[in-house]
Amino acid sequence: MTDESQPSTDKANSATDSITPHLNFWDAVSIIVGIVVGTAIFRTPALVFQNVAGPWQALGVWVLGGGLCIFGALCYAELTTTYPRNGGDYEYLGRAYGPWLGFLFGWAQLAVLLTASIGAMAYVFADYGGKLWDLPPTGMALTAAGAVLVLSVMNIVGIVCGKVVQNILSAAKVVGLLAVAAAGMFYGSVETFQSSDAPGDIKGPGLGLAMVFVLYAFGGWNDAAFVAAEVRNRKRNLPWALILGIAAITLIYVAVNAAYLAVLGFEGARGTFTPAADVMNSVAGPWGTKAISVLVMISALGAINGMILTGSRVYSTLGEDHRVFAWLAKGRTKSAAPVVALIAQAVIALLLILAVGTKLGCDTIDRALIGVGLEGLPWDKYGGGFDTLVSLTAPVFWTFFLLTGYSVFLLRIKDPRRERPFAIPFYPWTPIVFCGTCHYMLLSSASWAGQLALLGALPVLIGLPLYWLGNWADRGKGS
Numbered sequence: 001m002t003d004e005s006q007p008s009t010d011k012a013n014s015a016t017d018s019i020t021p022h023l024n025f026w027d028a029v030s031i032i033v034g035i036v037v038g039t040a041i042f043r044t045p046a047l048v049f050q051n052v053a054g055p056w057q058a059l060g061v062w063v064l065g066g067g068l069c070i071f072g073a074l075c076y077a078e079l080t081t082t083y084p085r086n087g088g089d090y091e092y093l094g095r096a097y098g099p100w101l102g103f104l105f106g107w108a109q110l111a112v113l114l115t116a117s118i119g120a121m122a123y124v125f126a127d128y129g130g131k132l133w134d135l136p137p138t139g140m141a142l143t144a145a146g147a148v149l150v151l152s153v154m155n156i157v158g159i160v161c162g163k164v165v166q167n168i169l170s171a172a173k174v175v176g177l178l179a180v181a182a183a184g185m186f187y188g189s190v191e192t193f194q195s196s197d198a199p200g201d202i203k204g205p206g207l208g209l210a211m212v213f214v215l216y217a218f219g220g221w222n223d224a225a226f227v228a229a230e231v232r233n234r235k236r237n238l239p240w241a242l243i244l245g246i247a248a249i250t251l252i253y254v255a256v257n258a259a260y261l262a263v264l265g266f267e268g269a270r271g272t273f274t275p276a277a278d279v280m281n282s283v284a285g286p287w288g289t290k291a292i293s294v295l296v297m298i299s300a301l302g303a304i305n306g307m308i309l310t311g312s313r314v315y316s317t318l319g320e321d322h323r324v325f326a327w328l329a330k331g332r333t334k335s336a337a338p339v340v341a342l343i344a345q346a347v348i349a350l351l352l353i354l355a356v357g358t359k360l361g362c363d364t365i366d367r368a369l370i371g372v373g374l375e376g377l378p379w380d381k382y383g384g385g386f387d388t389l390v391s392l393t394a395p396v397f398w399t400f401f402l403l404t405g406y407s408v409f410l411l412r413i414k415d416p417r418r419e420r421p422f423a424i425p426f427y428p429w430t431p432i433v434f435c436g437t438c439h440y441m442l443l444s445s446a447s448w449a450g451q452l453a454l455l456g457a458l459p460v461l462i463g464l465p466l467y468w469l470g471n472w473a474d475r476g477k478g479s
Contacts, residue, residue, distance in 0.1 A: 032245030035306035040217035051210035065214035066250025077239035087317035096407035106318035107463035114311035120389035125300035169302035176295035184259020315341040324470030394445035402438035
């Protein structure tokens with residue numbers, strides 16, 4: 001790179017200008033909803049209910065979670081409109097801290113963060129598909145891999161194809177969740193909400209842990225920043241897409257949780273990890289249970305497709321700036337699909353799926369850990385491919401998220417004359433709240449991940465010598 005303090009402004013601007021925007025306002029909203037509304041709304045409510053005092057507090061924490069995400073969205077709205085280049089956090093971190101951290105973020109997304117998240121969602125798709133089709137464990141891993149392959153190929157065809165798939169999947173999952181909410185409205189009982197919340201009834205550690213699961217369910221809305229250069233009229237559309245997308249997700253989450261409570265009751269909702277299936281089973285019998293399984297699979301596919309579409313743009317931007325990864329920027333089609341980046345992302349996601357979802361993969365990881373003097377992983381503790389991949393990535397994700405929050409302050413100091421089409425309201429309190437939320441989630445996720453936190457950090461740290469070697473090679477060639 002030409003400047004050791006931030007990405008080259010000319011290069012950033014020319015790269016942005018060379019991309020034809022294909023995404024409109026509703027496409028951006030669809031990406032946000034598609035990524036965020038994945039499978040957590042079907043898995044985490046029981047854990048939330050166990051850590052709150054009653055039905056009103058249960059709904060209140062979901063509203064609070066959406067509100068905290070709005071604070072983050074306002075921060076990203078300023079960053080995306082001020083630095084509207086594909087790559088999102090890659091661009092902001094590189095400008096705020098130096099290109100080494102932007103490089104490390106881009107590498108982390110490819111090595112473990114987005115690829116593992118894609119694999120985690122693929123496992124949810126396979127888990128529910130396995131119930132419908134009675135698949136053996138090996139068949140589940142192959143099903144997960146197949147989902148990644150098919151959606152990657154669709155995105156290689158181009159962003160127009162990718163966004164159409166995303167819009168269809170997002171619409172389908174929203175319609176399905178609204179059906180669950182409607183079932184609660186027509187078949188539930190309002191008596192559930194007439195009881196007062198009683199702190200003595202809390203089963204788990206309390207409200208703090210409930211917020212961990214709530215904010216996990218909201219995770220991923222910031223990925224819209226990865227395709228900033230491909231959004232039309234981005235100065236207006238990106239901020240409003242972030243805000244409206246999160247507001248819509250909050251309403252959906254509150255409505256669905258209200259349905260769980262209305263049909264199952266507070267104690268019943270606490271005692272099941274498949275609340276949506278139980279609600280639909282109560283309303284429509286076994287057919288309802290199968291319908292929910294299909295809905296979860298659609299939700300998982302929507303999250304996978306959204307991450308495949310947005311993540312590949314991070315690696316492509318990384319390749320534009322760093323010669324060591326220049327190959328990732330190659331193969332871009334007329335329809336804006338970064339083909340090589342999409343292929344690399346798919347390959348690593350498939351390797352992660354096979355590594356944690358097959359006996360051969362788990363045994364290989366254990367042998368490698370034992371070979372360097374560490375203990376093998378307690379695989380039973382993490383409960384399968386989904387939980388393992390989430391535990392692996394969460395601490396790294398919140399570390400970078402926190403650093404992006406700090407970058408709002410740093411960039412205002414380092415780049416005060418830059419035009420900010422969208423200025424954060426109530427500055428500096430808005431980014432302070434966002435950074436505080438990230439601090440809390442980082443500590444909580446690291447405690448939850450335990451030994452896997454170290455395993456997730458190791459691939460990221462490999463990026464540091466890669467960056468230094470790349471700079472050394474550039475200097476040797478006189479660049």
